[in-house]
Amino acid sequence: MRPVEIAPNVFEVGVRDWNIRDFHGYSTPAGTTYNAFLIRGETNVLIDTVKAEFTEELLSNIRAIMDPKDIDIVVSNHTEMDHSGGLPRIMAAVGQDKPLYCSKMGAKNLARHFRENWNLKEVSSSEEISIGSGRTLMFIETRMLHWPDSMFTYLKEDGILFSSDAFGQHYAGSEIFDDQMDMSELLFHAKKYYANILLPFSALIAKLLKAVGEMGLKLNMVCPDHGILWRKDPGVILDAYDRWSRQETQNKAVVIYDTMWHSTEMMADAIVSGLVEAGVEQVRPISVRRSHRSDIMTEIMDAKVVMVGSPTLNNQIFPALMDVLTYMKGLKPQGKIAAAFGSYGWSGEAVKLLNAELAGMGFELPEEGLRIQYVPERDQLTLCHGLGMRMGLRAQGREV
């Protein structure tokens, strides 16, 4: 798509990756964008680049506004390759000796990625530079949000925050701004991004939001490096990040399971009916082999109850569940209660192993879990229903 002037002399010059469906193991059914921004003035500034294979498109977008040689400063907010991959080609076009601004850790990580002799200018948090035309750039270090080198760049007088991966979404459409999108769809994509990329850094994010709040920055626009830009009401995404970073849960249960011959699935169905009967408002049964781990994680993020079911397979948990559990463990969801269940034939280790996995994630396990040999009969399904009921009541702080 052609560049768009998002504020006077500030252009979005990035690219759309319409057809990407797997972003380092995260499913992206709506593709993504690599946003980059060009500020035109006494000092011309390019903020971030794009994935290497899209660099020619970025250059062509820049050329629609100016000769790349006229760019005076490049800013790298984050070293990850989807935003820095285009740097070698861009620096060659801009001029190898032009200043490349980055955080201190950014300088180290750019060297580790590219081994180029660029004119790196390390900036510290709150450092400002004047870019003429009555404009100032301020840099805000955002370590581990989500890489050690991450930072924001703030265009002070315009109140525009170039927020790198924070507040972004993997979404590529013809829309540019939040007011052009259905808000619940936009927030769904933002939530999925948070659940799968930012969740482990929630404590840091809560701190950062507080610090940025105390800086009293006016925020007319928040421009992430992926997806839609927030201009109508950036407060919507700031409030959502506030909730997500506190890992607030809802009256919601996710029941994830796998099954070979449907017995564990029968148990899951009975548990679901118990949860519903207990008054849990959102109950999400998910067969892990038919859903993507990143969608499962999006559901788990704000659930109070996590129920995990696996048949025993060769004395182990079913592998598809281990994929999800390993992924979930790394993302460090908090404040959950959990229980395990599963059918087995003779040795039945899965439930015990699941309990160890769930306890290892810091989940509260109020029940020892439920194992049923082979195909559950009616009474045993009643036990499953009861397990669901008790977990549902606990989720709401009600008497069991």
Ligand SMILES: Cc1cc2nc3c(=O)[nH]c(=O)nc-3n(C[C@H](O)[C@H](O)[C@H](O)COP(=O)(O)O)c2cc1C
């Ligand atoms: C290949 C295979 C390996 C199995 N290994 C074990 C095992 O090690 N221990 C055990 O208790 N059951 C084992 N079972 C039996 C299943 O756990 C049992 O059939 C269970 O009811 C399946 O539940 P499902 O219908 O939810 O898949 C195995 C079954 C299969 C097909």
